Amino acid sequence: MSAAAFLQLDLPPLLAALLAGGTCGLLGSFLVLRRESLVGDALAHAVLPGIVLGFALTGLRAGLPMLAGALVAALLAVGAIGLVRRAARLEPGAATGAVFTVFFALGLVLLEATGARAVDLDLDCVLFGQLETLVWPAATGWHSLRDPAALAALPRQLGLLAGVAAASALVVALLWRPLQLLCFDPGYARVLGLPVRRLETALSLLVAAAAVAAFEAVGSILVVALLVCPAAAVRLATERYAAQVLGGAALGAALAALGYALAGPLPAALGLPLSLSAGGVIGTLGGLAVAAAALAARGRRAVPA
Amino acid sequence: MNPPDGGHAGGAGLALALPGASRRPGGPPPVEIRGLWVSYGDRPALEDITWTAAPGLTAIVGPNGAGKSTLLRAILGLTPAQRGEVRLLGAPAAAMRGRVGWLPQRAAVDWDFPASALDVVAMARAPRIRWFGPMPRREREAARAALAEVGMADHADRQIGRLSGGQQQRVFLARALAQEAALLLMDEPFAAVDAATEAAIVAVLRRLAAEGRSVVAVHHDLATVPAYFDQVLLLNRRVVAAGPVAEAFTPQAVAAAYGGRLLRFGETAVLAEPGG
Numbered sequence: 384m385s386a387a388a389f390l391q392l393d394l395p396p397l398l399a400a401l402l403a404g405g406t407c408g409l410l411g412s413f414l415v416l417r418r419e420s421l422v423g424d425a426l427a428h429a430v431l432p433g434i435v436l437g438f439a440l441t442g443l444r445a446g447l448p449m450l451a452g453a454l455v456a457a458l459l460a461v462g463a464i465g466l467v468r469r470a471a472r473l474e475p476g477a478a479t480g481a482v483f484t485v486f487f488a489l490g491l492v493l494l495e496a497t498g499a500r501a502v503d504l505d506l507d508c509v510l511f512g513q514l515e516t517l518v519w520p521a522a523t524g525w526h527s528l529r530d531p532a533a534l535a536a537l538p539r540q541l542g543l544l545a546g547v548a549a550a551s552a553l554v555v556a557l558l559w560r561p562l563q564l565l566c567f568d569p570g571y572a573r574v575l576g577l578p579v580r581r582l583e584t585a586l587s588l589l590v591a592a593a594a595v596a597a598f599e600a601v602g603s604i605l606v607v608a609l610l611v612c613p614a615a616a617v618r619l620a621t622e623r624y625a626a627q628v629l630g631g632a633a634l635g636a637a638l639a640a641l642g643y644a645l646a647g648p649l650p651a652a653l654g655l656p657l658s659l660s661a662g663g664v665i666g667t668l669g670g671l672a673v674a675a676a677a678l679a680a681r682g683r684r685a686v687p688a
Numbered sequence: 689m690n691p692p693d694g695g696h697a698g699g700a701g702l703a704l705a706l707p708g709a710s711r712r713p714g715g716p717p718p719v720e721i722r723g724l725w726v727s728y729g730d731r732p733a734l735e736d737i738t739w740t741a742a743p744g745l746t747a748i749v750g751p752n753g754a755g756k757s758t759l760l761r762a763i764l765g766l767t768p769a770q771r772g773e774v775r776l777l778g779a780p781a782a783a784m785r786g787r788v789g790w791l792p793q794r795a796a797v798d799w800d801f802p803a804s805a806l807d808v809v810a811m812a813r814a815p816r817i818r819w820f821g822p823m824p825r826r827e828r829e830a831a832r833a834a835l836a837e838v839g840m841a842d843h844a845d846r847q848i849g850r851l852s853g854g855q856q857q858r859v860f861l862a863r864a865l866a867q868e869a870a871l872l873l874m875d876e877p878f879a880a881v882d883a884a885t886e887a888a889i890v891a892v893l894r895r896l897a898a899e900g901r902s903v904v905a906v907h908h909d910l911a912t913v914p915a916y917f918d919q920v921l922l923l924n925r926r927v928v929a930a931g932p933v934a935e936a937f938t939p940q941a942v943a944a945a946y947g948g949r950l951l952r953f954g955e956t957a958v959l960a961e962p963g964g
Contacts, residue, residue, distance in 0.1 A: 559821075
């Protein structure tokens with residue numbers, strides 16, 4: 384494969400997979416540690432109406448309007464889940480399940496009603512992701528990586544992904560200790576006077592932003608695979624907080640990039656007539672990673688302490 | 689048994705002269721509760737609690753479902769109260785956020801969490817230190833000192849799930865100590881611990897009392913109430929009796945709190961609850 388072909392067809396999806404996987408893997412650790420993995424799934428689905436409205440109102444795909452719409456939808460969903468829990472006195476899982484499916488359904492209806500689907504935001508992409516559609520036609524060779532004009536023509540989705548990834552990393556770094564306490568013992572965090580409600584909101588917003596970003600890579604159904612699987616696999620392999628959080632990010636990035644490579648470019652390079660859905664392969668790899676970690680953990684625990 | 693509520697001018701001063709109200713007169717009462725109501729949905733958990741704790745070591749005693757843990761959680765603001773006022777060390781409870789030590793029930797902890805004993809104790813210092821970057825040496829030393837005080841210095845780097853039940857309890861006691869609070873609330877500190885841990889906890893409680901700090905603990909072992917505590921609150925959704933152990937911890941009061949018959953075999957109090 385020529386450098387130009389790699390840069391044009393494979394580099395953008397590879398970068399997108401790395402950024403989406405890394406961001407989701409990073410944030411997923413907090414969901415898994417809080418035993419709230421379902422909330423990641425819920426937020427990943429609940430952002431859909433916001434994404435559709437953001438797109439419908441501005442006609443821009445993968446722009447800030449979609450991200451803004453998603454964050455608003457995520458906040459509304461979190462608020463609605465709390466409301467349903469208190470008003471109906473349902474257990475958290477039931478309230479979460481009721482709210483996120485309704486939000487997602489609303490998103491599907493909006494997708495049809497606003498005509499967004501006919502234009503650009505097609506259902507397959509929303510549900511399963513379209514890594515393959517990210518291309519960089521302006522690339523002509525390695526020198527394009529140093530050419531500002533060519534770089535400016537990179538797919539806009541990469542900019543959004545990079546922004547969300549940087550913001551997530553920064554927030555996690557700045558809130559390092561409070562997040563640990565929030566995950567381990569939220570009651571104690573309140574006793575100590577930490578702003579627990581605000582920390583939880585910040586975490587929800589980050590997860591929603593990551594869901595929007597990852598939605599390009601794997602679609603809204605499989606986002607949860609990137610949010611939960613890398614973090615869950617690392618969870619079974621470490622007893623250190625830092626290793627958990629950083630390891631989750633690293634494994635998420637690795638799984639996403641490997642999944643993309645296995646889905647198309649690698650078989651193609653080997654001359655195999657095989658082309659798979661990148662989202663599907665990434666999700667499958669995530670499941671395999673958890674299974675492998677579970678088997679390894681079983682092996683370790685079988686040894687008497 | 690409640691001290692005067694300050695309805696008269698000079699009432700607060702008179703309270704200090706009451707026999708047994710305090711061994712260290714001068715400080716404000718560690719806990720002061722007036723007209724506290726807490727319910728879960730339609731089910732009342734605490735009804736019209738009015739109680740003032742004297743400085744020193746106080747046990748909250750009562751049957752299952754009496755609202756003991758709920759009372760501690762309401763004092764801390766973790767469980768919302770429908771009505772009532774809580775003052776801690778003379779200040780409104782909300783103003784004391786972060787300045788009350790807290791030892792939760794062991795069952796409420798995620799023991800698989802990736803944290804070492806030292807990590808857990810260091811959490812107590814969170815309000816004093818920057819949220820990011822390495823932990824300052826002074827804070828790390830404070831956490832280590834708290835671990836050493838409960839005899840857990842050698843286990844600082846052990847993941848908490850790999851400690852025995854008693855060791856786990858001591859780690860959380862160290863965390864409460866590391867807050868360096870004048871008032872500590874503890875939910876069943878002696879629940880399911882070994883003899884060494886029980887002795888370690890008693891030693892810590894005595895030292896805290898000697899330093900003029902106060903502890904309010906939910907306690908389940910009636911036999912050790914007189915040995916470990918100065919004051920007692922007998923609770924069964926309402927205040928049944930409260931005051932110095934010698935006065936308030938009578939067989940009649942205990943029987944009234946537990947709503948059953950109280951039998952005595954030597955030094956051990958055994959309860960026969962109706963239908964139990």
